[in-house]
Amino acid sequence: MTCDDFQLRITAYSLGELEEAEVPAARDHLAACDRCASKVLLDRQLTAALRASAVPAPAATRAAVLTAVRAEAAGQPLPRPARRPNRRRHWAALAAALLAAAAVVAAALLVVPAPDPGSPLAAAWSSYHDQGKDGLGTPTPAEAERMFAVLGPDSRTPDLAAFGLEKTGWEARDLAGHLAAVAEYRDPTADPKHARVTLMRWRGELPRDAPGPDEGGELAAYTWGRHTSYWWRADGVVWCLVGTIDQDRLYEIAEHLGGES
Amino acid sequence: MDLEGFEAATVPHMNALYDAALRLSGDQATAQDLTQETYLRALRSFNTFAPGTNCRAWLLRIQYNLFCTQYRRGRRMPLVWLDEGEADPSLDLPSAEPGPEEEAVRRLDREAVRRAIAQLPEDFRVTVTLVDIDGLTCAEAATVMGVPRGTILSRLHRARRRLEAMLLPELGRVQADDL
Numbered sequence: 001m002t003c004d005d006f007q008l009r010i011t012a013y014s015l016g017e018l019e020e021a022e023v024p025a026a027r028d029h030l031a032a033c034d035r036c037a038s039k040v041l042l043d044r045q046l047t048a049a050l051r052a053s054a055v056p057a058p059a060a061t062r063a064a065v066l067t068a069v070r071a072e073a074a075g076q077p078l079p080r081p082a083r084r085p086n087r088r089r090h091w092a093a094l095a096a097a098l099l100a101a102a103a104v105v106a107a108a109l110l111v112v113p114a115p116d117p118g119s120p121l122a123a124a125w126s127s128y129h130d131q132g133k134d135g136l137g138t139p140t141p142a143e144a145e146r147m148f149a150v151l152g153p154d155s156r157t158p159d160l161a162a163f164g165l166e167k168t169g170w171e172a173r174d175l176a177g178h179l180a181a182v183a184e185y186r187d188p189t190a191d192p193k194h195a196r197v198t199l200m201r202w203r204g205e206l207p208r209d210a211p212g213p214d215e216g217g218e219l220a221a222y223t224w225g226r227h228t229s230y231w232w233r234a235d236g237v238v239w240c241l242v243g244t245i246d247q248d249r250l251y252e253i254a255e256h257l258g259g260e261s
Numbered sequence: 262m263d264l265e266g267f268e269a270a271t272v273p274h275m276n277a278l279y280d281a282a283l284r285l286s287g288d289q290a291t292a293q294d295l296t297q298e299t300y301l302r303a304l305r306s307f308n309t310f311a312p313g314t315n316c317r318a319w320l321l322r323i324q325y326n327l328f329c330t331q332y333r334r335g336r337r338m339p340l341v342w343l344d345e346g347e348a349d350p351s352l353d354l355p356s357a358e359p360g361p362e363e364e365a366v367r368r369l370d371r372e373a374v375r376r377a378i379a380q381l382p383e384d385f386r387v388t389v390t391l392v393d394i395d396g397l398t399c400a401e402a403a404t405v406m407g408v409p410r411g412t413i414l415s416r417l418h419r420a421r422r423r424l425e426a427m428l429l430p431e432l433g434r435v436q437a438d439d440l
Binding site for chain 1: 264267268272275276277278279280283289292293296297300301304305371374375378389392393394396398399414417418421424425428
């Protein structure tokens with residue numbers, strides 16, 4: 001066996017996976033070749049390094065898994081996972097968004113001045129609040145045409161029936177100077193307090209206080225009371241998904257709509 | 262349902278499952294969900310597990326299929342897995358009679374090793390995880406991934422050469438110090 005022959009088999013040799021018939025020749029070669037013997041040592045060190053990099057399951061994970069398994073075995077409802085896929089909370093951003101949202105919602109509910117009424121974020125929250133009272137109608141053909149001219153295919157109201165949501169209306173709205181397509185959905189089977197979803201889209205920049213993935217990245221949830229929102233920007237269009245339904249389902253909808261890449 | 266038997270067979274493999282999930286998904290929250298879902302699926306199909314066969318390989322196959330069908334979706338791999346300030350439990354290696362490789366590896370920067378693995382293409386990363394870290398044979402890894410054993414060996418060889426190149430300064434230093 002030459003060095004080249006051995007190098008092709010070094011991984012199999014180090015792992016003990018070399019064909020039995022080849023083992024004697026490999027050993028003979030190693031006995032005579034310091035260079036290949038040194039490579040084998042390096043290879044085994046690499047294996048040990050890889051093995052040592054293993055990360056054990058945290059105690060909380062072990063407990064959660066066992067709880068879920070025992071609940072399943074007992075036929076009980078599964079406990080909710082502590083966290084869902086890929087939802088990372090960016091706490092600084094969350095805090096900023098919460099402050100802004102709190103101020104706007106407070107303004108809407110308590111009639112106190114919002115800190116930045118000209119912000120699209122403030123306008124979006126106000127719009128969301130108003131829709132909760134008034135609902136949405138149906139746009140005129142002229143409004144629909146104008147929306148399509150501004151937003152293109154993104155002005156179309158997505159069908160979210162696969163997520164158990166019915167479309168209850170959509171409108172063109174002015175959000176701090178931005179023409180926005182606003183769509184309203186309801187989950188007819190849910191408690192009305194936890195049944196609402198609103199989708200807003202307009203062309204522009206992400207509001208300063210609502211940092212989300214800008215043209216690609218991971219979604220972050222911003223929560224205010226029972227309301228959760230996801231913001232992102234794709235192809236120059238800002239998307240704001242806000243609602244009171246289960247946060248996990250809202251995340252899946254945001255992901256479905258392209259809020260994560 | 263034989264819950265006791267299920268737990269006795271599967272719980273000893275939870276560290277391996279979680280570690281593999283972490284390497285597949287790249288984040289701890291997803292790794293926990295993936296591990297939990299794997300266990301639930303395993304519980305539901307425990308009657309198909311053949312006692313005496315490799316339970317870890319069986320679980321990893323369930324997990325890998327689950328990841329491919331429901332979790333992959335273009336997920337990005339972050340380079341840092343542990344939160345800043347969080348204790349790294351893997352630093353608590355067993356201390357009883359380490360071999361020369363293990364002793365040398367104690368000096369390695371484990372985070373550098375994890376980063377290097379995370380930079381591998383997914384197929385390579387999974388193969389390295391199954392064989393090098395979880396200790397499956399190439400044949401078992403081939404079953405998990407649904408590819409021929411030769412493909413596993415080839416991926417391993419190429420993956421290890423890449424890792425070696427990335428970690429050579431570390432490995433070389435250890436080798437020089439310890440030989």
